[in-house]
Amino acid sequence: MTKTIELSGVQQRFHARGAVGGYLTAVQDATFTLAPEPPQVVSLVGQSGSGKSTIARNVLGLQKPTSGTVRYGGKDIFKLTRAEYDDYRRNVQPVFQDPYAIFNPFYRVDRVLWKAVKKFGLASSRSEGLALIERSLEAVKLEPERVLGRYPHQLSGGQRQRVMLARIHMLRPAFVIADEPVSMLDAQVRRLFLDILLDFQREYGMTTLFITHDLSTVYYLGGSVMVINRGVIVERGPVDTVMHEPSHPYTRLLLDSIPQPDPDLRWTGRIEVDELSGTAEAGTPKATAPETPII
Template sequence: MTTSSSDIVLTNITQIFRGASVRSVGGEFKAVDNVSFTLSADPPGIVSLVGQSGSGKSTIARIILGLQKPTEGSVTYRGKDIYKLSAREYDAYRQEIQPVFQDPYGIFNPFYRVDRVFWTVIKKFKLARNRQQALAKIEESLHAVDLRPEDVLNRYPHQLSGGQRQRVMLARVHLLQPKFIIADEPISMLDAAVRVLFLNILIDFQQKYGMTTLFITHDLSTAYYVGGKILVMSKGEIVERGDIDDVLVHPTHPYTQMLLSSIPIPDPDARWQDKTSLVDIEGAMPIVALPDMEVPR
């Protein structure tokens, strides 16, 4: 597979956590094990990274965002290792690769109005020449995520629903017009109706604005809804990859097959026959008490 300079390329990424907080043999846990893949900006697409909690998905997200330097391997963008960028280059990287996190409640400072999310970005990245132009951009971004400015601006975070708060973060992404979105379990705390709206916005961002999304989830049904490519993770490794239709219709790895068989049939009269558990496939997984890792539940 050929890559362009604007792609994000992960090469042989390994992340090992060590220390007393790691309850495994020798105080060492390999959260990510020799992972390589590419996020392409041209053409833009959606890549779903799927696996159970503790499989290493969020660790990969943090590595791509520059929040967690890998033990081994590299992440390159525009031909440069992101952990060797100059301050100016890293600012440009931050503008072009934007996160959307899981918790719509914890991402806001409760002491400030929601407006601050937008004005901080505009000031940091010099997105407008004056206040009038900045306000027009903010309103345009809110409309892009199906929010009315009068319902959001000048309000505090606690005055908005979880779905509204997540869409505010998507509006912030729209304001920056990045090339990539790293969405780490962004809908797991939203109700079903809002989930569909959120997913439709991600698809819209891809089709209208050319943004590529790494969509991290444990839910195969939502991955199937957004389409595109899929990477299936188990115990820190990518065990299967490809077009989502091909992988879900003809899974080859036992872990992927198990994930598919664990989806209940939407029929109250049909009993769920498959008793296979994640532990049967993966074995007992070590628990790592670190704030930047997913902990199996």
């Protein structure tokens, strides 16, 4: 039985010179559950600096919360035994934002795939491992002969991101933590990447926590969404409901900020954002958000 990831009252503070009290609160009382069954896409959306990536690091075990807990199978992930932690690493896999920084430039891209094969015992022989790698590359729409043996600088950003998806395909984790994975990709590759994530959900039962500032990608993926503002999750629910019937002023502000591809709809006003609440205080754009965001 696959285990559940639970965040309970997670708070993350950082020391910051000049801040009130000498620290900055990046995440405040984050509480939610990622369930493996049924597999789903849960999006976490908010502007830059809202605390999204901090939550991703908490979930991945890269940063221990100041307070609150992240549990896997009911156990605090920072108190897991070695065997339990290995299981967690196998079942909770990341995809990071920058496709230019995730590879060591001195090694061929094959290395990240072979490391996974060896670390998690995915094959009993080199030929079996190579066959697995090639199948996984093909599953993410990459031609093995055009990828294997190359250095990172010889691949595009989209190809490098899909190599990381191939690694996930090999491991078949229960959870994917995708932190702004398409923000540096062009529109065509972005859609291909999102389609692969949806295939992972449907075909392999993976649940994805998709972190982004882009509402159009949230709408495309569907599932459920959580809206975060200044470290606080202010709204959550099915994507259609939140997009069409937002209840929080900050969510409405995000929707109103989507530009219209219509030269006749020009913004003539300005949005003033309250520093504490994140709500629109004065003035709103003349152009309104589309009924359905466009990807």
